[in-house]
Amino acid sequence: MTCTETEILLHALLDGELDAGHAREVEAHVANCQHCATQMRAYRELQQAMRAAQLRFTAPASLRRRIEKAFPVVPQRVSSRRSALKGFVMGSVLSTAMAASLVVAVFRTDQDQQVLGDVVSAHVRSLQANHLTDVQTSDQHTVKPWFNGKLDIAPPVVDLTAQGFTLIGGRLDYVDGKDVASVVYRRRKHVINLFVTQASGSEQHGTKLDTMQGFNIRRWTAQGLEFFAVSDINPEELQEFVEKFDAALHPPKGA
Secondary structure: OOHHHHHHHHHHHHOOOOOHHHHHHHHHHHHHOHHHHHHHHHHHHHHHHHHHHOOOOOOOHHHHHHHHHHOOOOOOOOOOHHHHHHHHHHHHHHHHHHHHHHHHHHHHHHHHHHHHHHHHHHHHHHHHOOOOOOEEOOOHHHHHHHOOOOOOOOOOOOOEHHHOEEEEEEEEEEEOOEEEEEEEEEEOOEEEEEEEEEOOOOOOOOOEEEEEOOEEEEEEEEOOEEEEEEEOOOHHHHHHHHHHHHHHHOOOOOO
16 A cells, blocks of 8 residues: 555544555555654644534624614414425435445545556566566567466557557566466567556446556456556557557558
8 A cells, every 4th residue: 555545544543434454555554654644643633623623613693683673574484294305315316426425436546556556567577587478579460369268358569669668578467366367578678568458337438547656557348358458668658559459459441
């Protein structure tokens, strides 16, 4: 867990709103990070000070009279018991729906950050452990069948050497608790890991740019698959790679 992720969750931890798993992750990070530990102490001291102060202010009666004179008297409507109950029920339903939507949005954001963190970690491992490829070749007709039987999907493999992105091979990796394919390309001295996995749902979404730990990530879904292109090249070149890859997968009719 990064400092940015931890700082987002510190308030929730202090208010007792985190589940046990996320609470342990935050506490473990704080235990080993002086910056976040200092931030947490500051939040806790502020919280305690606000509770101790119990700030209250009672307006004087003269102010109330002045306000009442400044506005016309509005006749009160007598609401029936049924309409009052209906309003209460509708308000409760709306509040519950809004709270549920907020929980889902926070959960999705946290889950997305976890997946992106796994993707970046896999990319870094491939550069540090001298294990960039399991099958090393620029022949797409060798790389693609190499994945057969190793995954539940058939990752697309295209040769983009002529477009400036050299295919150098492929390997199996591990992201978000499951095996995924990584098709590896090189742009000058920069490595591009293209992770391919089964999409989590039927919804398709276009290319989205994320940045984490100094690496750029282009993420998109197509044909039931989810793609993550990760590299330290600039965002424009990474987007160019995505466009070239997509064009090779979907050539114009008659081409």
